[in-house]
Amino acid sequence: MNIYSKLNSIIDKNNSMVCVGLDSAMEKIPTHLQKERYPQYAFNKALIDATADLVCAYKPNSAFYEARGEAGMKELKMTFDYIHNKYPNVLTILDAKRADIGSTNEGYAKYIFDYLGADCVTLHPYLGKEALKPFLARKNKGSIILCRTSNPGAGEFQDLIIDGEPLYLKVAGHVKKDWNRNNNCLLVVGATYPEEMKKIRSLVGDTPFLVPGIGAQGGDIEKAVTYGRDRNGKGIIINSGRNVIFASNKEDFALKARKEVEKLKDEINKYR
Amino acid sequence: MNIYSKLNSIIDKNNSMVCVGLDSAMEKIPTHLQKERYPQYAFNKALIDATADLVCAYKPNSAFYEARGEAGMKELKMTFDYIHNKYPNVLTILDAKRADIGSTNEGYAKYIFDYLGADCVTLHPYLGKEALKPFLARKNKGSIILCRTSNPGAGEFQDLIIDGEPLYLKVAGHVKKDWNRNNNCLLVVGATYPEEMKKIRSLVGDTPFLVPGIGAQGGDIEKAVTYGRDRNGKGIIINSGRNVIFASNKEDFALKARKEVEKLKDEINKYR
Numbered sequence: 184m185n186i187y188s189k190l191n192s193i194i195d196k197n198n199s200m201v202c203v204g205l206d207s208a209m210e211k212i213p214t215h216l217q218k219e220r221y222p223q224y225a226f227n228k229a230l231i232d233a234t235a236d237l238v239c240a241y242k243p244n245s246a247f248y249e250a251r252g253e254a255g256m257k258e259l260k261m262t263f264d265y266i267h268n269k270y271p272n273v274l275t276i277l278d279a280k281r282a283d284i285g286s287t288n289e290g291y292a293k294y295i296f297d298y299l300g301a302d303c304v305t306l307h308p309y310l311g312k313e314a315l316k317p318f319l320a321r322k323n324k325g326s327i328i329l330c331r332t333s334n335p336g337a338g339e340f341q342d343l344i345i346d347g348e349p350l351y352l353k354v355a356g357h358v359k360k361d362w363n364r365n366n367n368c369l370l371v372v373g374a375t376y377p378e379e380m381k382k383i384r385s386l387v388g389d390t391p392f393l394v395p396g397i398g399a400q401g402g403d404i405e406k407a408v409t410y411g412r413d414r415n416g417k418g419i420i421i422n423s424g425r426n427v428i429f430a431s432n433k434e435d436f437a438l439k440a441r442k443e444v445e446k447l448k449d450e451i452n453k454y455r
Numbered sequence: 456m457n458i459y460s461k462l463n464s465i466i467d468k469n470n471s472m473v474c475v476g477l478d479s480a481m482e483k484i485p486t487h488l489q490k491e492r493y494p495q496y497a498f499n500k501a502l503i504d505a506t507a508d509l510v511c512a513y514k515p516n517s518a519f520y521e522a523r524g525e526a527g528m529k530e531l532k533m534t535f536d537y538i539h540n541k542y543p544n545v546l547t548i549l550d551a552k553r554a555d556i557g558s559t560n561e562g563y564a565k566y567i568f569d570y571l572g573a574d575c576v577t578l579h580p581y582l583g584k585e586a587l588k589p590f591l592a593r594k595n596k597g598s599i600i601l602c603r604t605s606n607p608g609a610g611e612f613q614d615l616i617i618d619g620e621p622l623y624l625k626v627a628g629h630v631k632k633d634w635n636r637n638n639n640c641l642l643v644v645g646a647t648y649p650e651e652m653k654k655i656r657s658l659v660g661d662t663p664f665l666v667p668g669i670g671a672q673g674g675d676i677e678k679a680v681t682y683g684r685d686r687n688g689k690g691i692i693i694n695s696g697r698n699v700i701f702a703s704n705k706e707d708f709a710l711k712a713r714k715e716v717e718k719l720k721d722e723i724n725k726y727r
Contacts, residue, residue, distance in 0.1 A: 395556075
């Protein structure tokens with residue numbers, strides 16, 4: 184199934200463009216789960232069960248699992264397996280921000296798409312399309328290219344002007360015109376840069392955006408939706424991590440997470 | 456110990472600027488090791504023991520370990536531990552090509568520098584200095600920034616011209632002028648682009664280069680050394696992966712690897 188179709192179907196089914204960022208840092212997980220055999224997995228499983236009817240995607244960030252070495256990698260795999268088995272319609276994104284030379288990317292693509300079974304992965308553009316072929320060639324998997332990142336220092340290189348156009352728009356243009364032959368590319372566009380988001384949307388048509396930066400990072404939801412949505416009022420996957428998953432550090436964490444997702448979903452839909 | 460000092464000491468001690476790329480893809484490991492309990496580790500250990508007096512650095516690429524999930528991550532850690540315990544003077548580089556927003560990079564830095572204990576890590580520049588602070592702030596650890604990569608399509612973005620200067624030189628300039636306050640930055644400069652290497656060296660003074668791209672990728676050793684060396688005939692870490700570690704797929708693989716490293720070391724030293 185094409186990744187855009189999968190995304191659109193779940194947005195329609197759950198009436199939601201919310202993505203929950205499963206950035207389940209071990210030290211922030213509620214104390215009562217710390218003694219579980221698989222604490223990160225137990226935490227994620229409860230969050231997933233509490234929110235699966237309210238989201239379009241889950242996005243674990245690899246860093247928080249790698250930080251624990253083998254144990255974390257195992258629980259990352261368990262998390263993907265759980266979503267795929269129990270909620271197969273929900274999009275899964277590994278936020279790994281990878282990109283190496285082609286022969287090495289083969290290994291990453293196998294791990295991320297085949298072993299973990301992720302639907303999508305986030306990728307750096309710096310090595311160009313040729314290096315990313317092992318990802319781009321996967322017709323039913325999504326390559327989410329970093330275009331305008333949400334961090335305060337994003338502009339250092341991304342704003343540099345080339346032929347009158349900033350680098351982040353060059354990246355968007357290359358993806359749109361040349362990289363997206365399989366209709367499987369998406370772009371990372373931070374909610375913290377609404378003006379830049381507007382320019383990217385006007386350049387790329389309906390290419391979907393993964394939108395980090397609301398919540399803890401301060402991005403504005405109204406602007407992200409108004410400037411980011413495509414012609415059909417879709418095309419944006421709005422991620423919330425810490426604000427949702429760490430809404431409570433007590434036994435009610437999953438319930439509190441659900442309430443945060445409900446609130447976010449409604450706010451997003453208000454501006455669609 | 457400052458990372459430049461560690462690098463210079465081992466270059467002097469072993470009279471070598473060779474780095475062995477431990478890209479130990481499971482499926483390419485000699486058959487007789489495949490049935491070991493820890494095949495990637497067994498393979499690496501034999502290679503390390505056979506070459507530790509001839510190299511300045513080892514560089515496992517994370518992709519080839521992640522490809523096996525938890526099992527690979529365990530053997531990656533075992534490999535780092537082995538080098539640190541038995542050959543503490545040799546530089547260790549995790550080739551992971553990471554870069555995320557700052558709070559996420561904290562997790563990567565902890566994993567790579569503290570858990571694995573790597574001396575250096577390779578990093579993408581796209582998110583800028585602000586995001587990379589968790590790496591750059593580690594005074595005794597090396598941040599190796601992708602500047603000019605070795606792949607055929609490297610120029611797609613890296614050659615784009617900004618104020619008369621290509622992006623890869625902008626990256627080199629920012630690292631030199633602003634990122635390197637702790638004297639712990641290095642640059643990735645592919646041997647497959649000698650003219651670009653010459654320009655980078657003339658811009659950055661003595662900042663060391665990690666040089667991939669010789670061997671399987673076709674880079675020229677004479678040019679890499681002539682254009683890449685610093686004023687003291689040092690400053691380059693020339694990586695060879697496949698040509699060394701898969702020089703034989705029989706029981707003599709470590710011996711054959713040693714012969715390849717000897718040859719490479721001598722050829723590099725000829726042009727220093």
